[in-house]
Amino acid sequence: xxxxxxxxxxxxxxxxxxxxxxxxxxxxxxxxxxxxxxxxxxxxxxxxxxxxxxxxxxxxxxxxxxxxxxxxxxxxxxxxxxxxxxxxxxxxxxxxxxxxxxxxxxxxxxxxxxxxxxxxxxxxxxxxxxxxxxxxxxxxxxxxxxxxxxxxxxxxxxxxxxxxxxxxxxxxxxxxxxxxxxxxxxxxxxxxxxxxxxxxxxxxxxxxxxxxxxxxxxxxxxxxxxxxxxxxxxxxxxxxxxxxxxxxxxxxxxxxxxxxxxxxxxxxxxxxxxxxxxxxxxxxxxxxxxxxxx
Numbered sequence: 677x678x679x680x681x682x683x684x685x686x687x688x689x690x691x692x693x694x695x696x697x698x699x700x701x702x703x704x705x706x707x708x709x710x711x712x713x714x715x716x717x718x719x720x721x722x723x724x725x726x727x728x729x730x731x732x733x734x735x736x737x738x739x740x741x742x743x744x745x746x747x748x749x750x751x752x753x754x755x756x757x758x759x760x761x762x763x764x765x766x767x768x769x770x771x772x773x774x775x776x777x778x779x780x781x782x783x784x785x786x787x788x789x790x791x792x793x794x795x796x797x798x799x800x801x802x803x804x805x806x807x808x809x810x811x812x813x814x815x816x817x818x819x820x821x822x823x824x825x826x827x828x829x830x831x832x833x834x835x836x837x838x839x840x841x842x843x844x845x846x847x848x849x850x851x852x853x854x855x856x857x858x859x860x861x862x863x864x865x866x867x868x869x870x871x872x873x874x875x876x877x878x879x880x881x882x883x884x885x886x887x888x889x890x891x892x893x894x895x896x897x898x899x900x901x902x903x904x905x906x907x908x909x910x911x912x913x914x915x916x917x918x919x920x921x922x923x924x925x926x927x928x929x930x931x932x933x934x935x936x937x938x939x940x941x942x943x944x945x946x947x948x949x950x951x952x953x954x955x956x957x958x959x960x961x962x963x964x965x966x967x968x969x970x
Contacts, residue, residue: 680723680766681795685788686820686965687713687773688780688813689844689927689934692893695862696827697871703829704859706812707874709890711839712821713962716846718771718785720748722792725766728752736771751786751802751810752793758806759799767793774958776852778928783813787820804833821965825877839966840883842922843943847915847950848932848958849907858929861900883938887922890936894925901930908933914953918946932958 690708697705718734730749732742740746748769756763767789773781787807794801804815812830825834875893880886902909908931915924915935920942924935937943940963947961 680721680768681792683720683722683788683792684717685720685781685784685817686717687846687962688784688817688820689713689846689932689964690778690895691890691925691934691936692875693895693897693928694874694893695871695896696874698868699829704862705828705871706830707825707827707893709823709836709893710816710826711823711964711966712784713844713846714821714965716772716960716962718769718773718781718788720770720785720788720792721768722765722789722796724796725764728763728765728767730767730769732769732771734769734771736774739775740769740771747782747786747810748789751789751807751814754806754810755790755793755799755802756797758802759797761797761799765793765796774848774850774932777848777932777958778853778926778930779846779848779932780813780817780928783811783817784820786810787814787817790818805831823964823966827874836877836879837966838879838881839964840881840886841963841966842883842886843937843940843961843963845915845935845937845943845947845950846927846932846958846960846962847911847934847954849905849911849954850957851905851907851931853901853904853930855929857904858897858900861903862897865900865903883922887936890923890925895927897929898926901926905931907931911954911957914950915946918949920946 807814
């Protein structure tokens with residue numbers, strides 16, 4: 677990466693995603709427990725320049741747009757406009773997360789860019805409310821790496837630091853699911869009748885408490901994604917069959933699936949078995965950031 681101000685854009689994982697209602701404008705209301713990978717994500721560097729540019733590199737750069745529709749550039753221009761500065765910077769984005777995977781890659785990249793550009797331009801970064809115009813995941817990604825409960829359409833973020841330590845195995849089957857289409861399937865399957873009050877948060881201090889909570893809250897979009905690709909169901913069925921798996925589900929609108937483990941050794945053993953079972957799938961192990969100082 678080029679030298680400059682650097683920022684880390686961690687993978688965002690939805691451990692739960694309850695749908696609690698729908699606004700008059702059609703946007704669904706959500707309640708989601710979001711955690712961030714401690715050591716898995718994209719890298720970003722910004723440096724002074726005469727204009728604004730974005731250069732995408734890394735093993736997952738293929739297919740990532742580098743033009744004005746890239747969320748990083750949109751975030752940079754919004755920050756400059758809101759703070760009254762000229763949008764001048766050379767941005768280098770090093771992609772390690774698969775594109776369109778339900779891991780908040782674009783939103784996490786944009787949040788990292790806002791943090792780095794705020795330092796470069798010596799201005800305050802965008803608030804969650806200001807950044808919401810860029811997407812529903814921006815407010816929670818601005819809180820990274822602190823775990824949080826996200827609700828509404830993403831505008832309400834309640835940090836929940838102090839989760840018990842655990843590891844995740846992430847498996848992406850290589851299928852890009854369109855978020856709008858996944859929500860369309862939700863409407864087709866459930867209409868307006870499956871909304872519910874979000875499960876009360878109990879500040880779990882033990883992993884078994886967190887496991888109990890996630891196993892009840894679940895991701896309401898998992899079945900919808902499974903309607904669009906049988907690979908999601910295949911990964912989850914296999915993950916559940918592993919003796920060390922404490923819980924598993926899909927992140928966001930997919931198609932990345934996660935399995936929860938109590939220690940790194942168990943997670944790595946399952947990941948190795950998954951690589952043999954699903955050759956060609958993107959498979960990674962990560963610890964979860966549990967406190968603000970991670």
